[in-house]
Amino acid sequence: MNVLQAGALILVGLGGTGVVICRDPLRQAIVSGVFGLLLAILFFVFQAPDVALSEIVIGAVALPVMILLTLAKLREHRDDEPEIEQ
Amino acid sequence: MSHRGRRGLFLVAAAGLAALLVHGLAGLPGVGHFHGRYGLLLAHVAVPERQATDIVNSITYDYRGVDTMGEEFILFASAVGLVIVLRRMRGERQDDDRDRDDASESAVGRPSQTSAALRVLGLALVGPVLVLGIYFASQGQLTPGGGFQGGVILAAALILVYLAGRYRAMTRLRPIPVVELAEGLGAAGYAAIGVGGLIAGARFLLNFIPQGSMGNLLSGGTIALLSAVVGLEVAGAFTLVFAEFMDQRRLTGRRQ
Numbered sequence: 525m526n527v528l529q530a531g532a533l534i535l536v537g538l539g540g541t542g543v544v545i546c547r548d549p550l551r552q553a554i555v556s557g558v559f560g561l562l563l564a565i566l567f568f569v570f571q572a573p574d575v576a577l578s579e580i581v582i583g584a585v586a587l588p589v590m591i592l593l594t595l596a597k598l599r600e601h602r603d604d605e606p607e608i609e610q
Numbered sequence: 611m612s613h614r615g616r617r618g619l620f621l622v623a624a625a626g627l628a629a630l631l632v633h634g635l636a637g638l639p640g641v642g643h644f645h646g647r648y649g650l651l652l653a654h655v656a657v658p659e660r661q662a663t664d665i666v667n668s669i670t671y672d673y674r675g676v677d678t679m680g681e682e683f684i685l686f687a688s689a690v691g692l693v694i695v696l697r698r699m700r701g702e703r704q705d706d707d708r709d710r711d712d713a714s715e716s717a718v719g720r721p722s723q724t725s726a727a728l729r730v731l732g733l734a735l736v737g738p739v740l741v742l743g744i745y746f747a748s749q750g751q752l753t754p755g756g757g758f759q760g761g762v763i764l765a766a767a768l769i770l771v772y773l774a775g776r777y778r779a780m781t782r783l784r785p786i787p788v789v790e791l792a793e794g795l796g797a798a799g800y801a802a803i804g805v806g807g808l809i810a811g812a813r814f815l816l817n818f819i820p821q822g823s824m825g826n827l828l829s830g831g832t833i834a835l836l837s838a839v840v841g842l843e844v845a846g847a848f849t850l851v852f853a854e855f856m857d858q859r860r861l862t863g864r865r866q
Contacts, residue, residue, distance in 0.1 A: 525641045570641070573754035574666040577746070581762035586848060589769055593855040600859075 532566040557588040661821040662751040662830030671836040675815040686797045689847035696854045702861045724775030732774030739767045747841030751830030757837040761844025796843025
């Protein structure tokens with residue numbers, strides 16, 4: 525294992541911990557996107573470019589977009605709620 | 611269970627998991643010293659046999675093509691399921707004021723919600739992203755990539771239009787019936803190519819097209835073709851999924 529691979533492994537470990545530590549869903553969505561990119565770099569330095577590409581398109585594009593759009597919908601529901609109680 | 615009890619249980623479980631992981635990882639071969647027979651065999655025979663330079667895609671679209679078909683239909687079923695779950699419910703109505711198209715807003719003289727940088731960058735990237743998606747979906751037999759990655763990138767072009775604040779332009783770009791048709795054709799195309807192998811030879815998903823010469827765009831026989839139909843299916847499925855999520859932003863009025 526070379527320095528690059530060790531570095532990528534450590535970064536993925538830190539990134540994964542960061543996703544768990546982050547408690548605000550909005551920030552968590554962004555941090556998980558960065559984590560997806562780190563995973564893609566890990567796959568790339570371990571010579572798996574096909575998997576790295578799949579990880580980029582899912583981890584850094586598709587997943588954060590779905591989470592962000594869901595959060596936008598949920599926020600709007602939360603804004604609506606006081607109206608029901610009144 | 612009390613807070614302390616939960617923490618104790620977690621620590622015991624985490625220690626057990628860590629011990630198992632360390633034990634399992636210690637038995638793995640070193641990086642670059644894989645000894646699986648199937649992998650070594652394919653690394654030697656795949657390129658001369660299929661004339662496709664990307665062995666990973668030779669495996670996904672040919673040697674293990676049936677697995678890919680299963681995965682494709684998983685995505686197909688998930689997208690259809692999502693469309694059903696997120697359909698417009700009773701009491702919900704479309705609110706045209708929300709997510710208003712920035713182009714129509716500036717026409718009436720109101721400031722747009724999207725920053726100029728995001729609008730320009732988003733729209734400028736749409737073309738390159740589309741080209742990149744088509745490139746990936748059509749070069750699967752030659753370089754890393756393939757239909758799945760290409761398809762998601764194609765669908766990402768739609769997100770860029772949405773981010774640029776062009777909601778109405780985006781709805782025109784993705785006529786839902788066409789998207790659904792593309793998704794269905796992609797899924798059906800995969801099965802049809804598989805049946806083609808059954809007709810030409812004796813095996814489902816047999817690579818029945820002449821393999822061409824290595825390194826050309828038209829090489830690898832059915833690998834390129836399957837990659838293209840997967841690209842169509844994935845682009846359709848993800849466009850449908852993103853469209854459903856974006857349209858949810860415009861639905862209001864539902865009270866539980």
